[in-house]
Amino acid sequence: MLSVGHYINQFFAGIGGEQSANLPPERRDGPVGPGRALQTLLKDSGVVVSTLICGDSFFSERAEEARAAVRTWMEEVRPDLVIAGPAFAAGRYGVACAEVCRQAAELGIPAVTGMHPENPGLLGYKKAFVVPTSDSATDMARALSVMFPLGHKLASGEPIGPAEVEGYLPRGVRRPGRRGEVGAERAVAMLLAKLTGQPFRTEIPVDKYEAVPPARPVADVRRAKIAVVTTGAIVPRGNPDHLKRSSETRWVKYTLAGRDRLTGDEFECVHGGFFNLMASENPNLVLPLDVLRDLQREGKVGDLLDTYFTTTGNDQRLADCRRNGAEIAAALQSAGVNGVLLVAT
Amino acid sequence: MRLELGTFPVTRVTFGTAAGWSQGGLTVDRARLAKLVLEDRRIRDVRVDLVEPGEDTRIIHIRDVIEPRLKVEGRGHVYPGICGHSMETVGDGVTFRYSGFGVLIASEVLPHIRRAVSAATDSLIDMSGPGAVTVYSMLRYVVLTLVTQPDLELTEWNEALRLAGHRVAGELASLLRGLEPPQRQIYDLAPPQTPLPRVVHLHTLNASMVPGIGTGVYGFTPHALPVLLHPNEILDGAIAGDAVVGYPGKCTWLQVNNPALTALYARHGKDVDWVGSIIARTRWGALREKQLSAYQSVKLAQMLNAQGALVTWNHGGNDLIEVMLTIQGLEKAGIKTVFLTIESDIKVVKLSRALAETGSDEPPLLFSVPEADAIVSTGTLAPEDSLPPVSRVVGGESLVFDQERPDVRTPAAGSLDLEALSGAYSPIFGHFDNYGLGRQSYYDY
Numbered sequence: 001m002l003s004v005g006h007y008i009n010q011f012f013a014g015i016g017g018e019q020s021a022n023l024p025p026e027r028r029d030g031p032v033g034p035g036r037a038l039q040t041l042l043k044d045s046g047v048v049v050s051t052l053i054c055g056d057s058f059f060s061e062r063a064e065e066a067r068a069a070v071r072t073w074m075e076e077v078r079p080d081l082v083i084a085g086p087a088f089a090a091g092r093y094g095v096a097c098a099e100v101c102r103q104a105a106e107l108g109i110p111a112v113t114g115m116h117p118e119n120p121g122l123l124g125y126k127k128a129f130v131v132p133t134s135d136s137a138t139d140m141a142r143a144l145s146v147m148f149p150l151g152h153k154l155a156s157g158e159p160i161g162p163a164e165v166e167g168y169l170p171r172g173v174r175r176p177g178r179r180g181e182v183g184a185e186r187a188v189a190m191l192l193a194k195l196t197g198q199p200f201r202t203e204i205p206v207d208k209y210e211a212v213p214p215a216r217p218v219a220d221v222r223r224a225k226i227a228v229v230t231t232g233a234i235v236p237r238g239n240p241d242h243l244k245r246s247s248e249t250r251w252v253k254y255t256l257a258g259r260d261r262l263t264g265d266e267f268e269c270v271h272g273g274f275f276n277l278m279a280s281e282n283p284n285l286v287l288p289l290d291v292l293r294d295l296q297r298e299g300k301v302g303d304l305l306d307t308y309f310t311t312t313g314n315d316q317r318l319a320d321c322r323r324n325g326a327e328i329a330a331a332l333q334s335a336g337v338n339g340v341l342l343v344a345t
Numbered sequence: 346m347r348l349e350l351g352t353f354p355v356t357r358v359t360f361g362t363a364a365g366w367s368q369g370g371l372t373v374d375r376a377r378l379a380k381l382v383l384e385d386r387r388i389r390d391v392r393v394d395l396v397e398p399g400e401d402t403r404i405i406h407i408r409d410v411i412e413p414r415l416k417v418e419g420r421g422h423v424y425p426g427i428c429g430h431s432m433e434t435v436g437d438g439v440t441f442r443y444s445g446f447g448v449l450i451a452s453e454v455l456p457h458i459r460r461a462v463s464a465a466t467d468s469l470i471d472m473s474g475p476g477a478v479t480v481y482s483m484l485r486y487v488v489l490t491l492v493t494q495p496d497l498e499l500t501e502w503n504e505a506l507r508l509a510g511h512r513v514a515g516e517l518a519s520l521l522r523g524l525e526p527p528q529r530q531i532y533d534l535a536p537p538q539t540p541l542p543r544v545v546h547l548h549t550l551n552a553s554m555v556p557g558i559g560t561g562v563y564g565f566t567p568h569a570l571p572v573l574l575h576p577n578e579i580l581d582g583a584i585a586g587d588a589v590v591g592y593p594g595k596c597t598w599l600q601v602n603n604p605a606l607t608a609l610y611a612r613h614g615k616d617v618d619w620v621g622s623i624i625a626r627t628r629w630g631a632l633r634e635k636q637l638s639a640y641q642s643v644k645l646a647q648m649l650n651a652q653g654a655l656v657t658w659n660h661g662g663n664d665l666i667e668v669m670l671t672i673q674g675l676e677k678a679g680i681k682t683v684f685l686t687i688e689s690d691i692k693v694v695k696l697s698r699a700l701a702e703t704g705s706d707e708p709p710l711l712f713s714v715p716e717a718d719a720i721v722s723t724g725t726l727a728p729e730d731s732l733p734p735v736s737r738v739v740g741g742e743s744l745v746f747d748q749e750r751p752d753v754r755t756p757a758a759g760s761l762d763l764e765a766l767s768g769a770y771s772p773i774f775g776h777f778d779n780y781g782l783g784r785q786s787y788y789d790y
Contacts, residue, residue: 160790162788162789162790163788163789163790164788164789165788170789170790171789171790173789173790174688174709174787174788174789174790175787175788175790176724176725176785176786176787176788177724177785177786177787177788178784178785178786179784179786180784181784182604182608182781182782182783182784183604183685183721183722183723183778183780183781183782183783183784183786184604184605184607184608184685184780184781184782185604185608185611185781186721186781187605187608187655187683187685187721187781188605188608188609188611188612188617188655188683190683190719190721191544191617191653191654191655191681191682191683191719192542192612192616192617192653194653194681194682194683194719195542195544195617195652195653195681196542200719202718202719202720203720203721203722203786203787204686204688204709204710204720204722204787205789206710206713206714206715206717206718206720239749242747242749242750243749244747244748244749244768245463245748245749246463246770247768247770249768270749272463272464272748273554273662273663274554274630275554275555275556314662315662315770317707318707318708319707
């Protein structure tokens with residue numbers, strides 16, 4: 001017998017709309033509101049043992065308290081499965097449902113929610129199992145009829161199939177699998193579908209890229225300590241650390257101390273992603289020490305860190321890029337650097 | 346342009362002095378092939394081996410695979426523009442070919458070339474076991490293991506190897522002259538009886554950063570603005586790889602067996618009106634060059650009145666920028682696109698569950714545009730396990746997995762844990778299915 005905990009907002013609990021959105025979390029035994037439809041779907045296989053109700057404004061404005069209440073509820077009730085919402089297009093409700101799923105995951109409790117694909121709640125916790133719904137509660141019965149079997153499968157520990165098979169929204173995880181036709185035939189069939197207005201489903205949904213917020217501008221470069229970091233793979237001639245030409249996982253650092261410019265006798269470029277002969281002959285093209293020293297002499301740059309950092313920006317794993325970036329940033333920070341000239345190739 | 350392909354399937358290959366093809370059996374004259382290769386003074390030694398699928402064999406140092414083809418009627422020479430072949434436009438007449446068979450050129454990279462060309466990597470093909478993941482594990486081969494003069498410069502080395510391979514391929518193809526092919530198929534782009542959606546193949550191909558080598562169009566390898574090819578030209582070998590780089594998607598065998606061409610031909614006249622293949626070179630150095638190439642490709646597609654485009658590419662990182670700019674431009678011009686692509690780039694060497702996942706730590710594509718809303722993923726061909734030891738190695742004895750440590754050599758016959766040995770780059774020859782030969786893909790979870 002599956003014990004199910006259900007999270008809903010004040011509106012679906014029948015307590016009230018916006019005027020009641022500050023309702024603090026409260027628990028009820030058994031199903032409330034849409035929980036009754038859920039109980040009907042469960043039939044004899046399970047029971048909605050407890051419902052947690054919280055006002056949408058309360059959840060967004062007093063997030064810490066709301067989260068604590070959700071956690072305590074789950075720890076005490078220990079349901080086999082948590083169902084949150086569905087929230088449809090309601091933004092704050094969606095955010096709350098996603099948070100409920102996150103808390104459940106942290107406690108090892110399977111959880112499913114439902115919301116419209118454009119609900120901001122989807123951004124809150126990407127790993128949540130979210131069944132797509134329409135933008136209004138008229139879709140309640142259908143949404144629950146997809147959410148419940150998915151939840152049941154999760155609770156039973158059965159392996160979960162791909163999003164398009166099980167009916168949830170992609171969770172940012174992609175795994176290999178085989179399809180019915182070979183790739184070339186699928187591609188021509190998809191093109192034909194697109195040309196004739198038939199439905200088709202892309203096999204790679206295009207993601208928006210992570211936007212990296214820029215650092216604050218350096219207040220006064222004339223008084224700043226500047227460092228050079230390059231993904232251009234400029235290394236001492238002979239490549240003492242065997243920096244790879246592509247798919248490098250590490251970064252390295254070398255000294256600039258006592259040098260006015262880089263010469264091709266002492267340095268070389270080992271980047272394999274472009275025709276690097278010119279950069280090897282004149283490494284200043286990638287690591288512009290010559291110009292930086294001029295600027296230093298002219299007083300336009302305060303200080304230049306004696307160490308530069310480099311890696312090969314060519315076919316790297318994103319995971320390695322992230323780690324390298326964090327490690328280099330930490331080294332720069334501890335060296336008291338205020339600004340960095342980042343040279344890509 | 347009308348091309349008839351006569352196909353001679355190869356189901357067994359044996360050595361013998363009575364060279365010829367009969368009922369699936371190909372007999373090759375080992376001594377004659379060796380002599381042919383050694384006519385070129387740049388080649389000091391050659392070994393000729395036969396390899397077939399299912400064997401406990403690992404082929405290493407693969408430089409290219411060539412499907413022997415023979416122009417029986419019509420102008421020009423198969424694989425035009427390279428190895429001294431005529432520049433005459435091909436794609437018309439009758440061409441004979443073997444299926445399931447290739448001449449494989451194997452030769453270890455010369456040390457100075459290894460230093461100069463990072464893409465001149467060591468590669469391998471396992472003919473059985475967990476590493477037998479690509480189409481190249483399913484072909485029968487005459488393998489030519491070549492030892493060249495040690496001081497050949499890059500383009501000389503490329504020419505010597507390629508010429509050896511094509512001389513042997515030409516010799517074997519000539520055995521078909523006068524025979525009746527078991528299969529005949531006619532390829533043309535006859536206008537359909539009733540109007541059908543007009544589709545163009547946007548066939549983007551990387552151009553080499555290193556002068557003098559790379560995948561060529563009629564042997565022309567430099568970066569160039571887009572050009573329109575009839576698919577029959579490609580079937581006659583107008584696109585051919587070099588014998589240097591180890592990139593997947595550059596192999597000469599693959600160009601004439603490109604499944605994207607097969608799939609488009611299968612629908613031509615029934616569901617679509619295929620108007621040809623625009624070849625657009627990629628890996629330009631500057632954004633303005635990338636833009637120019639993309640915009641000119643779009644313009645050509647518009648001048649062809651294309652309504653749809655199948656966009657393919659054959660590898661790279663920065664190449665994807667102009668590919669995506671092309672998709673964006675086509676969509677903005679009202680030409681509907683589908684992009685056929687590998688996934689996960691080169692990141693997966695061994696298909697452990699954690700390494701194979703994309704989307705969380707690794708984006709499935711390095712770069713994309715919102716207009717690319719119809720993409721087919723050919724996933725990854727990474728093997729699920731380490732490669733076990735083999736009883737026979739052809740093509741050499743040991744492998745270098747790190748171009749920066751050519752002195753660190755791994756015996757090729759042993760067990761190979763590719764993830765440990767090779768890091769993020771797979772040495773399996775043709776480890777991407779660039780054009781959709783297989784059913785492997787990725788799913789969202």
